[in-house]
Amino acid sequence: MDNTLIVSASPHIRSKESVSRIMLDVILALIPAAIAAVIIFGWRVLLVIVVSVLGAVITEAIIQKLMKKPVTIKDLSAVVTGILLAYNMPPTIPLWIVLIGSIIAIALVKQAFGGLGQNFMNPALAARAILFAAWPVEMTNWQRPLIDAFSNATSSATPLPILKDGETWAKLPPLWDVFVGKIGGSIGEISALALLLGAAYLLIRGVINWRIPLTYIGTVGLLTWIFGTDGFFTGRGLYHIFSGGLILGAFFMATDYPTSPVTPIGQIIMGIGCGIITSVIRLVGGYPGGVSYSILIMNVATPLIERYTRPRIYGEVKNNV
């Protein structure tokens, strides 16, 4: 009977935490935004999401089969990538572009660098950046919200181009419309309200912490308010916060584990860095948005940030560092 005893290193008990549970939490947190998108843009957006998710999952399975590695699609991480990619596309996007995007995200950005946890850029955002360069027209073909009738919004344009040009401020939709999502924009970014519901869930579940989102959003709000088009402290900080995918980016993409710092101070630097780059692009760049590029740039800086922000350990003597 003695031979049946199992010997292994301590600890002998493990928590219920698991990768698939974390990914499932992220998926659950993204559902309100999908519902908002369907209400605002119609059922087609669901098709975009499904194609993107299937594309990502099937690409992952095929690559792992080809490379004779265990197929790990049940960890749900490819599903998350698929959803986030779809959320970064306009509702009118041709499905074949969606498919190409999900293949790029998984094959090129994730699996080519070693798969789960090894990628150095956010797969969905990197794929979006490539699609944006390849099909700029399709990637900016915004759709008027179906529920325009209930609001004063008159344009399918996203608020960001208007914000760039102070003279047309009159065209700005009411802030409330921007907050709930009665505006044009990418599928998953338009309803800050829906996204914040999901974000609250992730914070409560401990999947993400406040450091990156809060410092990111705070920095953008502050900088865009200070450097307004009519002089200092005239900017529309709140409009900037609730439009252009900032909420989606700050809570769901800048917090991506593999591509953001693991150290507490590093996370704050990541948030502030994303905020500064986003604000600079939005205020003086030639391009209305800035969320995805700012996150991608900070992704690349992550290893460097981590190196210099290692927490001081218990009992560490200062001159020892």
Add this chain to the structure above:
Amino acid sequence: MGFELFSFFKGGVHPPGNKHFTEDKPIEKAKVPALVYIPLQQHIGAPCEPTVKPGDQVKMGQVIGQQKGHVCAPIHSSVSGKVKSIIPFATAHGSKIQTIVIENDGLDTPAESIIGRNVDEVSAQEILDTVLNAGIVGLGNATFPTHVKLSPPADKVIEAVILNGAECEPYLTADHRLMVEEPDAVVGGLRLIMRVLDVETGYIGIEDNKPDAIAAIEKAIGDYPNITIKTLKTKYPQGCERNLIETITGRQVPSGGLPMDVGIIVNNVTTAAQIYKSVSTGMPLIERTVTITGRGINNPRNLLVRFGTLVSDVIEECGGLSCEPGKIIIGGPMMGVAQHTMDIPITKGVSGIVFMPRDEVKEEEILPCIRCAKCIQVCPIRLMPLSISAHSLRGEYDTCETLHALDCVECGACSYICPSKRPLQESIKLAKQVIIDRRRNEN
């Protein structure tokens, strides 16, 4: 005395306590077996020299293993009877150690040398001598010889003594029951330690999941002015020495240093009680409270076990195994050691034995690190377990050293929390071992 709730550092984990198996069960004397197996090394430090040979008659409490070197503690016979043999025998930490096998005559005839003293009159030097001669070691888990701990170098000023009654390991209730049932011995032991070290301040840290122990200790302290109970938040590893010191005194032990560097000496509550008992009765350390627990045993209990009793003996005494065993762990589930056999003698460092049924022992699939940083959040020392582990697995031990691998207290909180079920603590421990071995070779 106010009841403030003290907690340590950010982080820590909350594993299921599972103390309900035994927390209300009084300590009972275990049957003393016909044969006891007493290893000649039951402490950190040099093994003892046997002072008896096969065929010799021994008495209960008689020295059978003589101290060799400073960091060592003598070994005593836990029964009276005849030495049968001296053989290498498996112990809880894996290696085989020279072990004295004694046939118990069942009479418990005490050795003549055993003389009790009046605890109120005994001098500091007499207490220290008793601690040494009684073979007392850290009974929490560490088994570091207590007389060494109580003899700090002259240049170290000790300001306070802390008794560790946190017992943060899940399942274990030995310290808890001892505080409830023998609070006077715990407090008396603390006063003796304070007398040895000539300090005026004593603290007893107890987790808030043991209100009955807090009440009992508070009563035992009575009007004695210089001893304070610190109620600690229940959190693992609250009983980690370094964090306990920070929680109670606000001081941090320097990296690579000892508690005495910040003027603190920490002892376990059971160690303190043993000092009291050995001084007052003269009986050396020959038995201890052990929590026998887990779903895998029919009748979980807190037993007072004579050293040299085998795990298989106490299984019988606790109603046998309830099902096919998965793991038998000496110690708690977070830091304990899984055994490959039930023929392991219970020694000074065994505070508990956890029986886990087969269905509780899951083999978890190890996934790649997703860099969720939960291990950083829970580490009581604020290390970066994911980085040290990654470098250790690649054999980059120099980098592990730069990342302070040696400061790891091996609490296992990182491995516990990891969603990818990675062997974080295991690989950090390996790096520590390699670094320590390298340093030793350089010297």
